[in-house]
Amino acid sequence: AQSVTQPDIHITVSEGASLELRCNYSYGATPYLFWYVQSPGQGLQLLLKYFSGDTLVQGIKGFEAEFKRSQSSFNLRKPSVHWSDAAEYFCAVGAQGGGTSYGKLTFGQGTILTVHP
Amino acid sequence: GAVVSQHPSRVICKSGTSVKIECRSLDFQATTMFWYRQFPKQSLMLMATSNEGSKATYEQGVEKDKFLINHASLTLSTLTVTSAHPEDSSFYICSASYGGGTEQFFGPGTRLTVL
Numbered sequence A: 001a002q003s004v005t006q007p008d009i010h011i012t013v014s015e016g017a018s019l020e021l022r023c024n025y026s027y028g029a030t031p032y033l034f035w036y037v038q039s040p041g042q043g044l045q046l047l048l049k050y051f052s053g054d055t056l057v058q059g060i061k062g063f064e065a066e067f068k069r070s071q072s073s074f075n076l077r078k079p080s081v082h083w084s085d086a087a088e089y090f091c092a093v094g095a096q097g098g099g100t101s102y103g104k105l106t107f108g109q110g111t112i113l114t115v116h117p
Numbered sequence B: 001g002a003v004v005s006q007h008p009s010r011v012i013c014k015s016g017t018s019v020k021i022e023c024r025s026l027d028f029q030a031t032t033m034f035w036y037r038q039f040p041k042q043s044l045m046l047m048a049t050s051n052e053g054s055k056a057t058y059e060q061g062v063e064k065d066k067f068l069i070n071h072a073s074l075t076l077s078t079l080t081v082t083s084a085h086p087e088d089s090s091f092y093i094c095s096a097s098y099g100g101g102t103e104q105f106f107g108p109g110t111r112l113t114v115l
Helices: none
Strands: A003-005 A010-014 A019-021 A024-026 A032-038 A044-050 A056-058 A064-068 A073-078 A087-094 A105-107 A111-116 B004-007 B010-013 B019-025 B032-038 B044-051 B067-073 B076-081 B090-097 B110-114
Touching (some): A019 A111, A032 A064, A105 B044, B032 B076
Antiparallel strands (some): A003 A024, A032 A087, A056 A064, A087 A111, B004 B019, B032 B044, B090 B110
């Protein structure tokens, strides 16, 4: 079964500082990986995704993430955080191939980002 | 593209009543739709997966007689919470995918409060 761990429940950074949100996954093969952002009371917005190919993926709003197979990680980064980035961030893994898990996403616990002015 | 809507955005109901939540794909045909629930300060938990014209597949621990899912067309899925109780109060989010792909497109969510 696939699983996702986001070790940091809450992260606080100053505006303009760099950001890295950690995500570790467990999956038997190469997974599909996603990062989503959720503002309070809202649905999820896709920031970026990894399916295959270049392990460094660029997303919207200046975010990027790097897939590291050896570390089973897909950490999200942003060089300079803006106050509007304050939200909750979810990493998710999806199953490739067939079977009953195909198409399903498993989410991490989420990381709440607070941005100080 | 790939926009998913949900209606209503929030609903308050009395204990024992039933509530229907609609999930629509506005600009694509959703071959598969997913329903999640999210408790405060928690992650999304998949409740069920539905394919158009087929019965929904429920995750372990989800009561299929309580959470009725209908996916009658390629653009509409409904979740009916029957005989709702206060413990059913939660944020319900749907998502949709097409073409057998893994990427899901999420709706804005529905806040259900059961008094």
